[in-house]
Amino acid sequence: MQHGKYRFIVGFLALPVIVYAVFVISPFVQAFQISLTDWSGLVGTAKFVGLENFEKLWHNEDFWNALWHNVYMLIAVPIVTLGLGLFFAFMLNVGGKRRKNEVITGVAGSKFYRFVFFFPQVISITIIAVIWFNIYNPDPQDGMLNSLLGAVGLDSLQNAWLGEKSLALLCIMAVMIWSHVGFYVVLFSAAMASIPRDIYEAALLDGAGRFPTFFRITLPLLWDTVQTGWVYMGIIALDGFALVQIMSVNMGGPDGATDVMPLRLYLTAFRDSQFGYASAMGVAMLIVTMTFAVLTMRFARRERIEF
Template sequence: MQHGKYRFIVGFLALPLLIYAIFVISPFVQAFQISTTEWSGLRGAAKSVGLGNYDKLLHSDEFWNALGHNVIMLVLVPIATLTLGLFFAFMLNVGGRARRGAVITGVRGASFYKFVYFFPQVISITIISVIWFNIYNPDPHDGMLNSLLGAVGLDSLQSSWLGERSIALACIMVVMVWANVGFYVVLFSAAMASIPREIYEASLLDGANRLHTFFRITLPLLWDTVQTGWVYMGIIAMDAFALVQIMSVNMGGPDGATDVVPLRLYQTAFRDSQFGYAAAMGVAMLVVTLLFAVLTMRFARRERIEF
């Protein structure tokens, strides 16, 4: 009977696992194999170079510059996105004024606000990039942001934005946060809705204010969701290809100020026809992403709280 059960389970899992191995695991293995070759990707046999591409990466200033920008995004973008997501979700669900017959309530029109916050999620990243590219347009009359600053008398704050080396990367990170925060508002709102209202009401009766309820009740009970969201946002921050390609000056400019590893990989493969070197960049991205995920799951781990 026991052996029959295992055969039944294996029979159901065999085909999905085979498909997963072919279309997910196999490309990773092939990428590592290609990274040990010198190959144009178009014609000619691939020439094995061992770990030569990785040695070239270690001594490439352009790669380290791009990776540094990815690391900055990896640190700042998840923090900003998850913090805003938690704040908005908390205010929408338990941040409203007390009403008759209810101690804990969200703000009025919470469903509408959730829809507004979530709206960027249904827009193509290409459209988002084009919209914000026009917002950051440096022209004081055609650029939406500069026009607004000029209209309210803040002409001194007008800038070339994406053309300014010191703030170009920050401008793109703002767009990343704006585009993703709505997803976490909805995600955290759904998680908060599962927390019994009696817990909040008991804490208020004990004299706790909104700040205390957030850090003593809401955040600990949502920690698993926050941890998962942190890993997911880290993966998004390690990408950023479409935003940088469309929004940046000369793809990664000015002067490499917004260059990221995915864009460097794309240019190396399809512009320079160095597919082996580009594959080595892809493997390096995989290692950094896995390292980030492992460290996040390791150091953010805490005892599970059930209710």
Template sequence: MQHGKYRFIVGFLAAPLALYAIFVIWPFIQSIYYSFTDWTGLSPDFEMVGFDNYSKMLEDQIFWDSLWHSLIFALLLPLVTLGLALFFAFMLNVGGRRRKGAAIAGVRGSGFYKIAYFFPQVLSIAIVAVLFAFAYNPNEGAINGLLRAVGLDSVQPQWLGDPDTALWAVMAVLVWSTVGFFVVLFSAGMASIPKDFYEAALLDGASRFTTFFRITVPLLWDTVQSGWVYMGILALGAESFAVVQIMTVGPGGPDYSTTVLVLYVYQTAFRDGQAGYATTIGVALLVITLALAALVMRVGRRERLEF
């Protein structure tokens, strides 16, 4: 009986594991292999160059600038996005005023707010980037137009044209486009927390601020931790690439002020024809992503709370 059970399990998992190995593991192995070559990405001919690509990467200032921008995204984007999402979800579920028949309730119109916050998730990130590129236009954009409307004519930043503001303008778009997903996710988690916990805390004289940090965050910590890892991967991957590629001058400018690692991999491979060097940067990006995920899981590990 036991032998038949294990045979069934192995047979059930064989096809998925084979597909995973072919389409995920094997490309990783190929990338590591090509990182030791001078492959152009077009010609079938290439030579092994050893660690030359890695030595070149360590001396490449654009690589270090891109790495710094990616780390800013990976550290600040989850912090801002998850912080806002937790606050909004708390207000929508338990942060409202006490009403007749319900000591614990969300703000009025919470159902509408959840839809409004989630709406950016319906839009493609490419559409969001195009819309905000128009909004950031210094002459005809909605943001500077609003500043002029309220009498701030002297405050007219070159949002995407100034190296000091371009990176933060791009990050704001990523926050706007992703915060709604986590508002809905955290709202679902908060809805499962018994209201008795909040009522007992309020009867003991706890403030909303205290209940947020003493009840809500500890009971949602596993969800927050998973969200941090997801946001870190998102910030290092396709989302940041799409926004920077579409919105910024160059793209990646001005003066490489918004270039991120994934964009630099794309430019090196398809613009410069240095696929071998691009895979080297890609391997570095893989190591950084895995290290970030492991760090978050390690630092954020705590005793599991159940209710």
């Protein structure tokens, strides 16, 4: 019986494991192999150079500039996105005023707000980038943001936005947050819905306000979901390729102010035809991403609270 069970398990998992190895594991292995070569992308032109690409990468100021931009995004984007997601989800589920037969309820119109928050998730990231590129248009007549500021008498706040070195990356980060916060509103709302209402009612009977209720009840019970969301959002922040490529001035400008690692990899491979060097960047990105995920799962770990 035992041998039959194991044969069944192996037979059931063999095909998925093979497919995963071919289409997921194999490209990672090939990327590392290519990173050890000087290859222009043409068949038969690869030349083994060992760790030379990694040494060159270590001294590449453009790559470090792009890496630091990703680090800034890694710090700011998950914090703001998850913070807004938790706040809106809390208000939509337990932040409303008491009603006749309901002690715990969300704000009025919470179902409609869920739809509004989630709407950006059904839009392609390319369309989002194009929409916001036009919103940030510096022309006072064509740019929606500058036009709105001018209409309310705030002409002094009008700016070039994506053309301003000190603001360009912040503008792109704002779009990244806007496009993902709705997903976490729905995710955290689903998690909050599983928390027994008796817990909230008991806290309210004891005189707890909204802030103590959130930090002492909601957040601890949602910590596993928040931890997973942090890793997912961190990986998104380490990417940002589509938004930067479409929205930034001359792909990464002005003057490298919005350059990120994936864009630097793309330009190195397809513009400069240095596929070996670009693969070394890809391996470096993999190391950074895995390090972030492992550290997050390690230091954000808490004892699971049962309810």
